[in-house]
Amino acid sequence: MSIKKLKYWGWGNTDEGLTNKESDLLLGTFAKKFGILPKNKVKVPKLDDIKLPTTQINLPKSLRSICKDDPLERVLHSFGQSQPDSIRIFAADFDHAPDVIAYPENEEDISAIFDWAGESKIAVIPYGGGSSVVGGVTPDVSDYYTGTIVIDLSKFNRVKEVDEVSRAALIQGGTRGPDLERQLKPHGLTLRHFPQSFEHSTLGGWIATRSGGHFATLYTHIDDLVENITTVAPSGSIISRRLPGSGAGPSPDSFIMGSEGSLGIITEAWVRLQGRPKYKSTAGFKFTNFFDAARAVRAVSQAGLYPSNLRIVDQTELLVNGAGDGTFSLMVVSFESSDHPVESWMHRAEECCLDNGGILDVDWRSNDQANMEGAVGAWRNAFIRMPYNREELTPRGIISDTFETAITWDKFEEFYYAIKEATSSAVKEATGKSGVVSCRFSHAYPDGPAPYFAFHGEAFKDGILEQWQIIKNVASEAIIKNGGTITHHHAIGRDHRKWYNRQRPKLFGEILNEAKNHLDPENIMNPGVIT
Numbered sequence: 001m002s003i004k005k006l007k008y009w010g011w012g013n014t015d016e017g018l019t020n021k022e023s024d025l026l027l028g029t030f031a032k033k034f035g036i037l038p039k040n041k042v043k044v045p046k047l048d049d050i051k052l053p054t055t056q057i058n059l060p061k062s063l064r065s066i067c068k069d070d071p072l073e074r075v076l077h078s079f080g081q082s083q084p085d086s087i088r089i090f091a092a093d094f095d096h097a098p099d100v101i102a103y104p105e106n107e108e109d110i111s112a113i114f115d116w117a118g119e120s121k122i123a124v125i126p127y128g129g130g131s132s133v134v135g136g137v138t139p140d141v142s143d144y145y146t147g148t149i150v151i152d153l154s155k156f157n158r159v160k161e162v163d164e165v166s167r168a169a170l171i172q173g174g175t176r177g178p179d180l181e182r183q184l185k186p187h188g189l190t191l192r193h194f195p196q197s198f199e200h201s202t203l204g205g206w207i208a209t210r211s212g213g214h215f216a217t218l219y220t221h222i223d224d225l226v227e228n229i230t231t232v233a234p235s236g237s238i239i240s241r242r243l244p245g246s247g248a249g250p251s252p253d254s255f256i257m258g259s260e261g262s263l264g265i266i267t268e269a270w271v272r273l274q275g276r277p278k279y280k281s282t283a284g285f286k287f288t289n290f291f292d293a294a295r296a297v298r299a300v301s302q303a304g305l306y307p308s309n310l311r312i313v314d315q316t317e318l319l320v321n322g323a324g325d326g327t328f329s330l331m332v333v334s335f336e337s338s339d340h341p342v343e344s345w346m347h348r349a350e351e352c353c354l355d356n357g358g359i360l361d362v363d364w365r366s367n368d369q370a371n372m373e374g375a376v377g378a379w380r381n382a383f384i385r386m387p388y389n390r391e392e393l394t395p396r397g398i399i400s401d402t403f404e405t406a407i408t409w410d411k412f413e414e415f416y417y418a419i420k421e422a423t424s425s426a427v428k429e430a431t432g433k434s435g436v437v438s439c440r441f442s443h444a445y446p447d448g449p450a451p452y453f454a455f456h457g458e459a460f461k462d463g464i465l466e467q468w469q470i471i472k473n474v475a476s477e478a479i480i481k482n483g484g485t486i487t488h489h490h491a492i493g494r495d496h497r498k499w500y501n502r503q504r505p506k507l508f509g510e511i512l513n514e515a516k517n518h519l520d521p522e523n524i525m526n527p528g529v530i531t
């Protein structure tokens, strides 16, 4: 049996990535359709050539059996999956590599690490799957700290208990998506929380970042599936009561959800499950105008239909991904149920789309879920392979990143123009050349969509990180200025911190800091993130 090894320079395992054909297609599209030209490919830095900072820390004997500090471990835990992370990896810049990586096996181990880290001024970085795209696990901390320890939760990987009557399970925080679903399958139940990073992200990471899953309406965030949470903090544990709902004051779970490792470590949680879907239906609609597609999304989401998928993808994004010719936008709408047929909902959704100028692309009456054709199938295939694009683009000097937000419908059209215009101008200003900015909706609510933007540009050879930062600053400023949220589901991390501070009410920020001081008096937990 071959043992899979994770890459330290990109997404997934070392034996995975784009095929030559896929890479040629991607680079060809950028060159031919958008004039974005690849440079000679910079090689992945070899492990032996990576210079790691000398570690100054003195690990106590009692922790040595659960810790590792060999170069591969340090390199693997030096970055998440953000664009700046990728740029620094290909520049062989590992200046902020952690000193040591701990693999605790139980909550006592975690508390022992906290005690030592607090006494020694060591920053602690909780680590789930390391799929953060916002610098959440990048151990870039101030000089106040004498070192950094990453707490990798991969040994917290069990479904501990399944309550089939209430349809819920107690799952450890470090359990990755596929492991979690595999353990639930014999019970005929599923969490059905499928972020695009599902394969290499964990329940604890999802809760800590308030991740958004595949449900485009209703159960959009992991929040909606959480019954209770156990958190171990430096000053003690918080275990909320497991309940289907509660109106008893401010919610302890809401306080922990989105805390991004800054308050403590989520060791386990009870989550709500569902029956595995038996009835499914998907349709695709093409629109010549993106705003017509947006109006169709609004009509469907305000009709109280709650489809599992309700996404629109604009002309440009389809073109970039080889799923369109630049003349149409696409809507994908799906319903699913473990209990009842879903045709009547799909009928009504189809009416909403046709009323707003949609043209049927994939007909749900005849569709074969496994072999979806048309633009919907092409988009879905591209979406599955997308995580591998960056490791082909960064080393060729192509900046390629995404950001996401949410806005109420009354402001949407103006907002869309403002963000697209600001980001496009910033790409040109930063790189000296026009690039591409595209948009899709990742989630939709009756009162507004969650637009998800992508931008690509050909960077000058030197200073690619600075060029990315210019674009990021402008796009983030535009979001805050025009009333959006700095993130709908990607989280704050180190990259969004500046704008999060402006988005959150001042007094609320002060309260959060006070709470942090109580839970983490030595301020060791993921410094630079959230608080």
Ligand SMILES: Cc1cc2nc3c(=O)[nH]c(=O)nc-3n(C[C@H](O)[C@H](O)[C@H](O)COP(=O)(O)OP(=O)(O)OC[C@H]3O[C@@H](n4cnc5c(N)ncnc54)[C@H](O)[C@@H]3O)c2cc1C
Pocket: 011, 080, 081, 125, 126, 127, 128, 129, 130, 131, 132, 133, 136, 137, 153, 173, 174, 194, 195, 196, 197, 200, 201, 202, 203, 204, 205, 206, 207, 208, 209, 210, 211, 212, 213, 260, 261, 262, 264, 265, 266, 267, 387, 489, 490, 491, 493, 526, 529
């Ligand atoms: C290709 C790709 C696709 C993605 N698609 C999506 C998507 O569809 N939806 C979405 O929401 N996000 C997506 N993301 C972002 C990322 O996967 C999510 O933020 C995810 O929730 C992170 O989970 P993780 O286990 O990898 O956490 P990590 O990246 O390891 O950590 C993220 C943050 O949570 C903290 N943390 C991790 N585990 C714990 C714990 N047990 N207790 C306390 N704090 C903890 C870390 O300190 C860090 O601040 C994507 C990322 C990639 C690379």
